[in-house]
């Protein structure tokens with residue numbers, strides 16, 4: 001009955017292809033039920049704590065609303081207000097919160113902090129974004145692609161930009177479902193080598209290829225999905241000027257998308273910077289599915305919550 005078979009949801013790479021596919025099926029069922037107006041309250045009496053050490057619009061609201069719709073409660077815990085912000089250890093925080101809550105969602109900087117929290121918490125821990133990974137977004141993105149394209153296996157996703165948390169989770173998610181994945185980025189901003197190596201192994205098993213290139217046209221060629229994320233992620237604000245210069249040839253614009261399939265989907269995890277990583281023409285154009293994508297955060301995360309809590 002339990003799909004994920006473990007306490008936490010920290011990275012896509014922790015799960016098998018079948019587990020990811022089954023979780024997507026559950027998310028679709030939960031969404032369909034919601035669209036019919038049926039109530040589904042399996043988390044009555046349960047509380048999710050949501051620790052934020054970085055800003056958020058989508059993650060915060062979708063987790064909070066998701067818990068309410070499932071019959072539970074959610075607490076927004078800003079690190080500015082928690083004792084964590086004054087130096088209380090993650091380990092103590094994890095053990096204390098485990099006494100009150102039924103699950104913790106955390107958004108933070110270093111991935112080690114999430115792993116530390118998961119090690120000491122006796123309740124499920126969900127990664128709501130670290131510098132290394134954004135698995136909830138990648139799961140919702142698979143759901144969106146599958147709804148709009150009717151399949152995942154054999155499609156090609158092209159990700160243009162920084163080899164960051166989004167790139168890692170999308171690469172890993174693509175590999176799990178047999179979707180080809182190509183990333184074009186400046187050579188100093190390639191994805192983490194360990195992520196590339198493990199995704200390549202996984203992709204091979206599932207008949208897909210992972211391409212890492214500095215040539216945006218090569219990456220976008222015949223893509224079914226063209227994906228972008230900001231050039232400067234949260235925590236990197238001081239590098240903004242340098243990054244604007246380094247990434248200027250990695251903008252998704254009218255010229256670049258000519259190389260994708262005609263019916264490609266444009267995707268972006270948001271928030272976006274029009275005129276930087278993507279032009280307004282593309283992100284607000286007919287191929288863009290960014291709001292459908294943002295909406296699916298709610299449904300995909302409800303599946304995670306139901307399964308873990």
Ligand code: CP
Pocket residue numbers: 055056057058059060129137269270271
């Ligand atoms: N995509 C995403 O995680 O958005 P927020 O930063 O608004 O949560």
Ligand code: NVA
Pocket residue numbers: 129164165166229230232233234269270271
């Ligand atoms: N790469 C971005 C994703 C935001 C959802 C960041 O980490 O800021």
